[in-house]
Amino acid sequence: MAFSGIPMTAVLMRTGYRLDNAALGLVLGLMGLGIAISELPWGMLTDRWGDRPVLLTGLGSTALALVAMALWAAPSAQHIPDLAWLGAGLLLVGLLGGSVNGASGRAVMTWFDSSERGFAMSIRQTAVPLGGGVGALVLPYVALHFGFAVLYGLLAALCALSAVMGWAWVHEPPVVQRSDARVAESAPASHINPLRNRRVWRIVLGIGILCAPQFAVLSFGTVFLNDFGHAGLATITATMVFTQVGAMVVRVWSGRWTDRRRNRPAYLRACSALSALLFAGLAALVMVAGTHAADPLAMRIALVGLLGVSGVCVSAWHGVAYTELATLAGAARAGTALGMANTSVFLVCFVTPLAIPHLLTLQGWPVVWLAASGCALVAMPLLVPPAAATAVKNTAVKTEWRRST
Numbered sequence: 001m002a003f004s005g006i007p008m009t010a011v012l013m014r015t016g017y018r019l020d021n022a023a024l025g026l027v028l029g030l031m032g033l034g035i036a037i038s039e040l041p042w043g044m045l046t047d048r049w050g051d052r053p054v055l056l057t058g059l060g061s062t063a064l065a066l067v068a069m070a071l072w073a074a075p076s077a078q079h080i081p082d083l084a085w086l087g088a089g090l091l092l093v094g095l096l097g098g099s100v101n102g103a104s105g106r107a108v109m110t111w112f113d114s115s116e117r118g119f120a121m122s123i124r125q126t127a128v129p130l131g132g133g134v135g136a137l138v139l140p141y142v143a144l145h146f147g148f149a150v151l152y153g154l155l156a157a158l159c160a161l162s163a164v165m166g167w168a169w170v171h172e173p174p175v176v177q178r179s180d181a182r183v184a185e186s187a188p189a190s191h192i193n194p195l196r197n198r199r200v201w202r203i204v205l206g207i208g209i210l211c212a213p214q215f216a217v218l219s220f221g222t223v224f225l226n227d228f229g230h231a232g233l234a235t236i237t238a239t240m241v242f243t244q245v246g247a248m249v250v251r252v253w254s255g256r257w258t259d260r261r262r263n264r265p266a267y268l269r270a271c272s273a274l275s276a277l278l279f280a281g282l283a284a285l286v287m288v289a290g291t292h293a294a295d296p297l298a299m300r301i302a303l304v305g306l307l308g309v310s311g312v313c314v315s316a317w318h319g320v321a322y323t324e325l326a327t328l329a330g331a332a333r334a335g336t337a338l339g340m341a342n343t344s345v346f347l348v349c350f351v352t353p354l355a356i357p358h359l360l361t362l363q364g365w366p367v368v369w370l371a372a373s374g375c376a377l378v379a380m381p382l383l384v385p386p387a388a389a390t391a392v393k394n395t396a397v398k399t400e401w402r403r404s405t
Contacts, residue, residue, distance in 0.1 A: 002066065002093060002155045003031060004128055005135015007219045008240055009143045009151070011226050011233075016075045016148060021223070021360065023083060025353035028219050030087045032349025034094020035101070039346060043102030043339020047332070051103040052170045058099020059163035065092045066156035074149035097159075098346070100127075102338040109326050109334040111173045115259060117327065122255025122319025126248040129315060132218065133244030136237055144233075194329045194337040201340075203325045206382030208344030210272060210314070210321075213279055213372035215352040217243065217311040220368075228286070228365055229303045242308045247315035255319045264324045265384040271317040272380035276373045278310040283369035314376065321383060 006013075007028050014024050046054045069089040073081050104124055112120045142151045194200045225231040225239060258264045285306060289299050322338060329337030359368045 001131035001135045001139075001158060002062070002097060003035070004132030004218060004244070005139045005155070006031070006090070008132070008136040008222060008237075009139050009148075010219065010222050011236070012140060012143045013148075014223075016080075016143070017083070017086060018080055019083070021357040024223075025219070025355075025357045027083070027087050027090055029350040029353040031090040031094040032215070032346040032353075034091040034096075034346075035098035036094075036343050036346035036350060038095045038098040039101060039342035040336070040339040042099045043106075043335040043337070043342070046103045046106050046335035046339075050172055051107045052166065052172070054099050054103040055166040055170055056163055058096055058103070059159050059166060062093060062096040062099075063156045063159035063163065065089065065096055066152045066159060069093070070149045070152035070156065074147060074152060076147065076149070094346070098342065100162075101342045102335045105322060105326060105338040106331075106335040107170060109331040114327065118259040118264065118320060118323045119252070119255040121323040121326070122251045122253075125251050125255075125319040125322065128318070129244040129247035129251070133241050133248065136240035136244060140233060140237055192330070192333070194333050194340060197329070200325065200329055200337055202382050202385065203321065203328070204337075204340045204344045206379045207321050207325070207341050208348045209375050209382065210275070210317070210379035211345045211348050212352050212375040213275060213314045214311070215349050216356060216368060216372050217307065217314070219353040220356050221307060221311065224307070224365060224368075225304065228289075229300050231300065231304060235304060239304050239308050243311035243315070246308070246312035250312060250316040251319045254316055255323070258320050258323075264320050267320050268317055268324070269380055269384045271313065272376050272383060275310065275314040276376035276380075278306065278313055279369045279373035279376065282306050282310055283366045283373065286365045286369065310372075314372075 010024060010028065013019065013027075014021075017023075017027075019027070042054060042058065069086075073085040073089040075081060104127075105121065108117060108120045108124050138154075139151055142154060221243070222236050222240065225236045231239070254267060258267050282303075285299075285302060289303070322341065325337050325341055326334040355371075356368055359371060
C-alpha cells in the first residue's frame with residue numbers, strides 16, 4: 001500500500017510539496033531506487049536466515065521510517081519540507097520495505113509443489129495491486145482532508161500490523177518426505193547459483209523491462225488523466241482502483257490457469273504482445289484527441305477505459321513470471337533469484353518516473369505510451385526465447401494428439 005498507494009496521490013503531492021513534474025518524478029522514483037538497491041541483499045539474507053526474521057526486521061523498520069516521515073517530511077500550511085527530506089524518506093522506505101518481496105516469494109517455493117506454485121505465487125502477487133487499489137481508494141482522500149502526516153502515520157500502522165501477522169503466521173514448513181518426481185524436478189536447479197545462470201538473467205531483464213509500462217500507469221496515470229483528460233478526482237480514483245483490482249483478479253486466475261495447462265511461457269508471450277498493442281492503441285487515441293485536452297465526453301471515456309485496460313493487462317503476468325523464475329532457480333535459491341528480479345523491477349521503477357517528464361517535454365503523451373508499447377515488445381523475447389516458444393507449441397500439439405487418440 002505504501003509503494004503502490006503513495007503514487008496515487010501524485011497530483012496532491014505535486015500541489016502540497018510545490019513540485020514540478022521533474023521533481024515529482026524524482027521523488028516517486030526514489031522509493032523504487034531504494035527497493036532496487038536492497039532487493040538482492042534482502043533476498044540473499046532470506047536464503048540464509050529464512051523468511052520470518054527478514055520480514056520482521058524489514059516491516060518493523062519500515063514502520064519506523066514512515067513515522068519519521070510523518071514527523072519531519074509532511075507539508076503543512078506553515079511549512080513545506082525541503083525536497084531532500086521527502087526524497088530521503090521515500091528512499092529509506094524503499095530500502096527497508098524491499099524486504100517483503102524475496103522473503104514472501106521464498107515462502108511460496110518452500111510450502112508448495114510445482115502443481116500449486118503458480119496459483120500460490122499469483123495470490124502472493126496480488127498484494128501489490130490490492131495495496132495499490134486500497135491506496136488509490138483511501139490515500140488521496142486522507143491526503144486531501146487530513147494531510148500527508150496522517151497518511152504516513154496510517155501506512156506506518158499498517159506496516160506494524162503486517163509485522164505482527166508475519167510473526168504469527170510465517171514459519172518454515174515442516175520437514176516432509178518429498179516424492180521422487182518433486183526431488184527430480186528441484187535437484188537440477190537447486191545447486192546452480194542464479195547469479196551465474198544466463199537463463200535466469202534473461203527472465204530477470206524481461207521482467208524489469210515489462211514493468212516499465214506498468215510503472216508508467218502507476219506513477220503518471222493520475223497526472224495523465226488530470227492534465228490531458230481533465231478527469232476529476234473521483235474518476236481518477238475509480239480508474240486506478242479498477243486497474244489494481246483488475247490486475248489482482250487476473251493474476252489469481254492466470255496462476256491457476258497456467259498451473260493446470262502448464263503453459264507459462266505461452267501466457268507470458270501473450271501478455272507481452274497484448275500489452276504492446278494496447279499501449280500503441282492508447283498512443284494513437286491520444287494523437288487523435290489532438291495536442292490539447294480531450295474535451296468531448298466520448299473521447300475522455302475512451303481514454304479512461306483504455307488506460308485502465310492497458311494497466312490491467314500489463315500487470316497480469318507477475319505471478320506466472322516469478323513462478324517460472326523461482327522454479328528455474330530452485331527453492332533453495334529462490335530468495336536470491338527473486339531478489340535479482342526485484343532489483344531489475346525497481347531500477348525500472350526508479351528510471352520510469354524520471355524519464356516520463358522528459359518524454360513529455362519532447363513529444364507529449366503519445367511518445368510516452370509508444371515507449372511503453374516498445375518496452376513490452378522488447379521484453380517478449382527475453383521472457384520467452386523463440387526456442388522456448390517453439391517448444392511450448394510442440395508440447396501443446398503433442399498433448400492434443402494424445403488426447404485425441
